[in-house]
Amino acid sequence: MQRMGLAAGASLTAAALAAGALITLTAQSASAATVTVVPTADTRVQSNAATTNYGTSTTLGVDASEVQQTFMKFNITGVTGTITSAKLRVHVKNASGAESTSGGTWKLMSNTSWSETGVTYNNRPAIDGATLGTIGSVAINTWYEIDVTGKIPSSGVISIGGSSTSSNGADFDSRETTLDPQLVITTGTEPSPSPTTTTTAPPPSGDPIFVGAGDIASTGSGDNATANLIAAMPSSATVFAAGDNAYPDGTLSNYNTNYHPSWGQFKARTIPAPGNHEYHTSGASGYFDYFGALAGPNRNGWFSKDIGNWHVISLNSEVNMAAGSPQETWLRQDLAANSKPCTIAMWHSPLFTSGSHGPDSSVRPLYQALYDHNADVVVTGHNHNYERFAPMNPSGAVDNTRGIRHFVNGAGGSSHYNFTSVAANSQARNADTYGVLKFTLHANSYDWQFVPESGKTWTDSGTTACH
The missing domain is CATH 2.60.120 (Jelly Rolls)
Incomplete structure (x- = not known):
């Protein structure tokens, strides 16, 4: 047989x-x-x-x-x-x-x-x-x-x-x-033939929570520490995983062995994005096999959904992002069709960072598209630390009128990276604390808070209105 x-x-x-x-x-x-x-x-x-x-x-x-x-x-x-x-x-x-x-x-x-x-x-x-x-x-x-x-x-x-x-x-x-x-x-009614945007209702009381990190699960215990932080929050919170979620190679085995025992408990309510380690496996097959429909249609790594009054977009920084590429074209179409007043986007590799993995200029066309459509927040990982920038335009200049606030949170559980220098307009940094970045998504504004692992005290928080 x-x-x-x-x-x-x-x-x-x-x-x-x-x-x-x-x-x-x-x-x-x-x-x-x-x-x-x-x-x-x-x-x-x-x-x-x-x-x-x-x-x-x-x-x-x-x-x-x-x-x-x-x-x-x-x-x-x-x-x-x-x-x-x-x-x-x-x-x-x-x-x-x-x-x-x-x-x-x-x-x-x-x-x-x-x-x-x-x-x-x-x-x-x-x-x-x-x-x-x-x-x-x-x-x-x-x-x-x-x-x-x-x-x-x-x-x-x-x-x-x-x-x-x-x-x-x-x-x-x-x-x-x-x-x-x-x-x-x-x-x-029958759904649209190829939907790319879904809607998650806000919790029964209070505004929606969007919480997570990148660079999460290896063979250490950091991912357990950050998972415990999310587990203590309302079960209605939407979780994001901003790439390099399962080390070392993003295989299905890595996801099942390293990621699933800790962050897997939030899988059904997770919005993921792939990182460079996912692409250590051909086509990031382990990532797409593990998350399935949660990673969006077509196994291309980009999709959007609405959470309350917010439009949330997950993008793929590990494939072509040039102006006119399929991803950039889709992003502009998605933003043009969006009716929500506030927008947050996430991917893995940062355009702005003070970390040892330097700025990735190839993501600039995505940032430009978001800026052109008045997006509010970008969240990335890649560097295993936390950093917050002032609202900026795609060139990195401060723009308090319609600039996008850029966060790096690669403090999800994998070993820390130090900062090599302080980039322009960096406003807050930490390189020795695991933690999750929590957004409370109000109707026309957002609160952010870096929530540190148990036993640590460093934090960062604030409030900003949507454009």
Whole structure:
């Protein structure tokens, strides 16, 4: 029997999406919303281990020899409104081998009372009911989806079973991994074909919080210290990860081993950006595989979303940013379409810095586009320290009328870098304290605060009106 992970089939479309718990409700138009639900239970059974339960295994699978079947249970009771789109998404197991010839047939089951920790091959429930989809020839380490629109109930607990008639079956990641299966459900009017802007509602009381850092998780403990700071804040806070999030090379293994145990708890509410270490892996594949849809569409590393009265933009400083490049062109179009009064942008490599990694002039076209559209804040990382600049124009001159305030916060957890000199218009600096940069996003202004790790006292804070 040749065993491997899932890949492309006739009824599937590749989708690089990462798992999480119940992911934040996303408004895609005036009357549409999407929610991603992960299983409350999943397991597999095997005929050659007929009395063994695999409820805590990281692997699901379908195969005809030895027989393997997969069971997943989703609770969509909390989903309200008319379901206009529903997609089952599964991720191939990150394993070696050639392509598999069958990802199996998936059905809606009548039995929803089975127990994740009680099912064995001998007592397995029947995989009966309507066929949701069949997966054909497949390959490893990729997301795929089955369109189940109109084939699942609109509420309640749903059981889905998978089986195969091929002895060359497929392995999938279970909910015990960071790449759990997903039901992605849209209610209301169908969303735009290629949305790039989503909306996160502000918390029930108080203004939204946007908090984070760059240069986060290695083999040390700094990332735990900064994660503890965020964990103590309201769970409604949106978290940003400004690149070099998982050392040393941004591989999926680096993310799962170094980043996920600390900052992974905020994954479902994180806005990420890639850094140069992510691109130590070809195409930053580990970054895009880990964050999936949270890293924006098209795996290009730039996207935007609205938080309260603010437009938030994540950009990619590790690819072409020249005037007229796809990213710069997209940015200008996105800014022109924006109706929010306040704008904050983030990427990894700073245009202004006093750190040992000198200023990166290649990002200037992005800064220029933001300046031309009256953006308020830019946040970067790369240098493992904290620095705040006066509001400046793209040339670095102080501009208190429409200048952008530039922050560097690479103090997310990786070892500190010293300052080599003091750049013009640098107003605050620290190179020995891990910490997160917290923005409170008011309707027409913002508060900033550098929140230091436990046991340290250095901080920086202030308030500025939007343009």
